[in-house]
Amino acid sequence: MNFLEQYNYWIVILLMMSGFYIVIAHGNLVKKLMGLTIFQTSVFILYISVSKVIGGTAPILNDQYTVYSNPLPHVLILTAIVVGVATTALGLALAVRIKEAYGTVEEDVIQEKDLQQEGSAE
Amino acid sequence: MDANLARSNQKKIRSRAIEILINVILLAFLAITALSLAFTKDLFASVMLTGIYSLLSAAFFVLMDAVDVAFTEAAVGAGISTILMVTTLTMTGRYENRKLHHPLIALCVVAVTGVMLIIGTMDMPAFGSDVAPAQVHVAPYYIMQSGEDIDIPNIVTSVLASYRGFDTFGEVVVVFTAVVGVLALLEFSRKESDITEKPAPMFQHKILRIVSKILIPPIMLFALYVQFHGEYGPGGGFQAGVIFASAIILYAMLFGVEQTRKAVSMPVVKVFAALGVLIYGSVGIVSMLNGGNYLDYNALFENDITGQHVGIIIIELGVGITVATAMILIFLTFARRIGKSNSNSGTKEGTA
Amino acid sequence: MIQHLPILQVIIPLLAAPICFILKEARLVRWFVLIANVMAFVVSIMLLQQVNLNGTLVYSLGGWDAPVGIEYRIDKLNAYLLILVTSISTITLMAAGKSLTKEISESKITYFYIAYMLCLTGLLGIVTTGDAFNVFVFLEISSLASYTMIAMGNDRRSLWASYQYLIMGTIGATFILIGIGLMYMMTGTLNMYDLAERLPEVEHTKTVFTAFAFFLVGVCLKLALFPLHLWLPNAYAYAPSIATVFLAATATKVAIYVLLRFIFSVYGFEFSFSHLPLTEILVSLGLLGIIAASIVAIYQTNVKRLFAYSSVSQIGYMILGIGIGTKTGLTATMLHLFNHALMKSAIFLALAGVVYRVGSVNIKAFAGLGRQMPWTMAAIVIGGLSLIGVPLTVGFVSKWYLVLALLESNWWPIAVLVLIGSLLAIAYIWRIVEVAYFKPALQNNQSYKEAPLAILIPAWIFVLANIYFGIDTSFTAGVSEATAELLFGVAE
Incomplete structure (x- = not known):
């Protein structure tokens, strides 16, 4: 039973880390944002796992039930989801502008172009 | 046994x-x-x-x-x-x-x-345990008292809109900030805006066009249902806003952005994006003027429960308005950029 | 209305932002924003008065007392920071009208002002709140607004800088979110003071350690502690000048405030410094930051970027002060927090003047500027002297306290390293002085006029503040000592 108790959390950590890895290791700006989404969504899964009470039900008051899962993390994550999509939208807008300005959305090419520009400014 | x-x-x-x-x-x-x-x-x-x-x-x-x-x-x-x-x-x-x-x-x-x-x-603490610290402090208050304090069945709505209403206000402001950011980055200034639009790519699909024409009104109706049903079941301003926006987005995908901009006036949508935030904020101001703390809905009416109900309905409306208009604005701004971005992709310098 | 001051501090700039969005007209918006800023500044002064009179102010939002609801809690530390943020934001805004017309296309100026207000709202919200999750929400408001402001620079590199900041900032925010989640898991509360009461019961669990570690890393990403500073130099260098002034002077300071609040008020001195090797970590990273960032600064050709690296090294001083773990060390941090804000506001505002006239901040463009723009360059030089820590400037006062704290703990080798850091600062400031005063103007340079008064006057307000608070230290040192005592008092 002990394994199953922490199983949720361990998988969630695996999920978070794969998102985190995509953010750091991938060079495509849009892909990085996808990684960020996965990373954040996985943190949401962690929060929601905390709220679960075994044998409980959704926190909508009803005379039939007495045990409810914890509503507070739900509220926090509702807020966090919105924050997440706001960040994604802004990040994508930046990616579009970067594509227009640099002609690419690959990190290494952008950095190369910046170095060239700095070199020519010397 | x-x-x-x-x-x-x-x-x-x-x-x-x-x-x-x-x-x-x-x-x-x-x-x-x-x-x-x-x-x-x-x-x-x-x-x-x-x-x-x-x-x-x-x-x-x-x-x-x-x-x-x-x-x-x-x-x-x-x-x-x-x-x-x-x-x-x-x-x-x-x-x-x-x-x-x-x-x-x-x-x-x-x-x-x-x-x-x-x-x-x-x-x-073990997963799902009912004696974990998170389940025995603060949370029981919401579960036991929200019926009495606020008298709506959905505890999540009670916490979201009243107990932690200020977080939700912050959330609306985050959405508003994203709109400002996206507009600042992608909106065309006046002289850039005269691009001729190609017909929307989906327009020739007759079935898609007819099906979505049938779908758009029920989607909007459903959005309103979600908006005003948030106290009793899952839903509320945020979800309703997103659903409402998705109806407009569907329309834009089929009939083209410029067509949508004719149907939905952009300046009006912008005003509403700001108005949602102001509606939320002014509920707080009103409760302050009535002698309560900021966002204290009890101060809105003689009767605390009525105050809570009215307060929650109004702020949910504010959330719904800002979120719906924000999503519409963000999508349309992105979509309008496609024309320019593709014609520009050959040239490397393009910054303002 | 007096009892509503804490919330007015945040909602005045907050509600000003959507109103500006409706007003649209840039000139109208400018005045409106300025008025809202002045109001926020007045509120912050009244708040400090109230705190001095009545002690800590507590304000329950929605009428729900913490920990059920969200509360605002203002003691001397918050009040001090609120004044710092609102005053700098107001003075910076005076210069904005002129500077922005030169750097941002006309149709976007309104958006810049709105983003500025939202950023201010976010920062004020972080400082006033007593709720851990509310910190996250307002942190994101200020972050999204600052990404927007940075991306509006007129060089394409501003876009890339903003994107990098967005990625690192969001990773930081997500780490903070993980930290808060784990704390909640172990205590069941989000209120900072309730957390402080409940954490000791579980302080030996590994979960609480992990929560602390993630929170710290997240905040350190935000405050650009070496080696997590990678986003900062480009962001400061390519952002519009006004955004650079505002962010350099306030955003990192607010992040340091969050760090202090959680280390001292939430977790407590005992936990942070006895159970964890926090001293070793903060002192070594602080020192590394001071030395490495100063050396990199010497080799910069973009002057804004040079001072951005200098900011990374100055953050090192503040972190070092916290790491010492004594009252004097903390006083030094608090002093430097205030003083560094003054120095960098003066310097970056003067640079805004240079951008306005010359259009470039490349070091070569500075040739001969010492004679052509004497007042502007004088502001940069005095700010630079303050960065070095020359007596009669504020920089001297905070370095003095820092060395004092180090000697108190008998860490004289570190004190020597701090002084070497000052020598490195001389090196990078000298490069600018040399070019500006001892090199003839470039041939193709038309002679530049002095920066417009609208920029020069705010810059000189900061310069004079640098000198005034460098001579009369009673206010800053007094407040810093009081807040240091307060933080340690909470810990006892």
């Missing part, structure tokens, strides 16, 4: 076993999706995987009794973000470079972070 009790116990155990099984399978699916995302080079496939990931996590949230969260995640993660990402990809290109950026260092950073977290799980 009483036979009845034994049978109901057995039933409980069986349903619990099924729950665990679904739980394990969902998490496994999530893991597969996340890992395959890391290895996919086709960005359209990646967007779909991200959407699937959101949908799966929404299913997981339902399993964890978080119905409101599931609703939002499905609408936002699988809906809005996916659309925005696809729109972006039409401008930035479909395939990513194969080269990873210092993969070994990245792997080390990720491994260290992961190990830290695993160490963190060692002393965590």
Whole structure:
């Protein structure tokens, strides 16, 4: 039973880390944002796992039930989801502008172009 | 032992076993999706995987009794973000470079972070335990008292709109900030804006056109239902806003952005985006003028419960208005950029 | 209305932002924003008065007392920071009208002002709140607004800088979210003071350690502690000048405030310094930051970027002060927090003047500027002297306290390293002085006029503040000592 108790959390950590890895290791700006989404969504899964009470039900008051899962993390994550999509939208807008300005959305090419520009400014 | 009790116990155990099984399978699916995302080079496939990931996590949230969260995640993660990402990809290109950026260092950073977290799980309260600290402090207050304090069935709405109403206000401001950011980055200044629009790519699909024409009114109606039903079931301003926006987005995808801009006046939409924030904020001001603290709905009316109800309905309306208009504005701004971005992709300098 | 001051501090700039969005007209918006800023400044002064009179102010939002609801809690530390943020934001805004017309296309100026107000709202919200999750929400408001402001620079590199900041900032915010989640898991509360009461019961669990670690890393990403500073130099260098002034002077300071609040008020001195090797980590990273960032600064050709690296090294001093773990050390940090804000506001505002006239901040463009723009260059030089820590400037006061704290703990080798850091600062400031005063103007340079008064006057307000608070230290040192005592008092 002990394994199953922490199983949720361990998988969630695996999920978070794969998102985190995509953010750091991938060079495509849009892909990085996808990684960020996965990373954040996985943190949401962690929060929601905390709220679960075994044998409980959704926190909508009803005379039939007495045990409810914890509503507070739900509220926090509702807020966090919105924050997440706001960040994604802004990040994508930046990616579009970067594509227009640099002609690419690959990190290494952008950095190369910046170095060239700095070199020519010397 | 009483036979009845034994049978109901057995039933409980069986349903619990099924729950665990679904739980394990969902998490496994999530893991597969996340890992395959890391290895996919086709960005359209990646967007779909991200959407699937959101949908799966929404299913997981339902399993964890978080119905409101599931609703939002499905609408936002699988809906809005996916659309925005696809729109972006039409401008930035479909395939990513194969080269990873210092993969070994990245792997080390990720491994260290992961190990830290695993160490963190060692002393965590067991999953689902009803005596965990999170379940015995503060949360019981919401469960026991919200019926009396606020008198609406959905506790999540009570906490969201009243007990922690200020967080939600902050959330609306975040959405508003994103709108300002996207407009600042992608909106055309007046002289740039005279682009001739090509017919929308989907326009020639007659079936799509007719089906969506039939669908758009019920979607809007459903949005209103979700808006005003948030006190009783899962839903509320945020979800309603996203659903409402999705009807307009659907229209824009089929009939073109310029056509949509004729149907929906942009200056008006902008005013409403700001108005939603102001509606929310002014509820707080009114309660201050009535002698209560900021966002104290009890101060709105003689009767506390009426005050809470009215307060919640108004702020949910503010949330709904800002979110709907924000999503419409963000999508239309992105979509209008496509024309310019593609004609510009040859030239390298393009900054303002 | 007096009892509503804490919330007015945040909602005045907050509600001003959507109103500006409706007003649209840039000139109208400018005045409106300025008025809202002045109001926020007045509120912050009244708040400090109230705190001095009545002690800590507590304000329950929605009428729900913490920990059920969200509360605002203002003691001397918050009040001090609120004044710092609102005053700098107001003075910076005076210069905005002129500077922005030169750097941002006309149709976007309104958006810049709105983003500025939202950023201010976010920062004020972080400082006033007593709720851990509310910190996250307002942190994101200020972050999204600052990404927007940075991306509006007129060089394409501003876009890339903003994107990098967005990625690192969001990773930081997500780490903070993980930290808060784990704390909640172990205590069941989000209120900072309730957390402080409940954490000791579980302080030996590994989960609480992990929560602390993630929170710290997240905040350190935001405050650009070496080696997590990678986003900062480009962001400061390519952002519009006004955004650079505002962010350099306030955003990192607010992040340091969050760090102090959680180390001292939430977790407590005992936990942070006895159970964890926090001293070793903060002192070594602080020192590394001071030395490495100063050396990199010497080799910069973009002067804004040079001072951005200098900011990274100055953050090192503040972190070092916290790491010492004594009252004097903390006083030094608090002093430097205030003083560094003054120095960098003066310097970056003067640079805004240079951008306005010359259009470039490349070091070569500075040739001969010492004679052509004497007042502007004088502002940069005095700010630079303050960065070095020359007596009669504020920089001297905070370095003095820092060295004092180090000697108190008998860490004289570190004190020597701090002084070497000052020598490195001389090196990078001298490069600018040399070019500006001892090199003839470039041939193709038309002679530049002095920066417009609208920029020069705010810059000189900060310069004079640098000198005034360098001579009369009673206010700053007094407040810093009081807040240091307060933080340690909470810990006892």
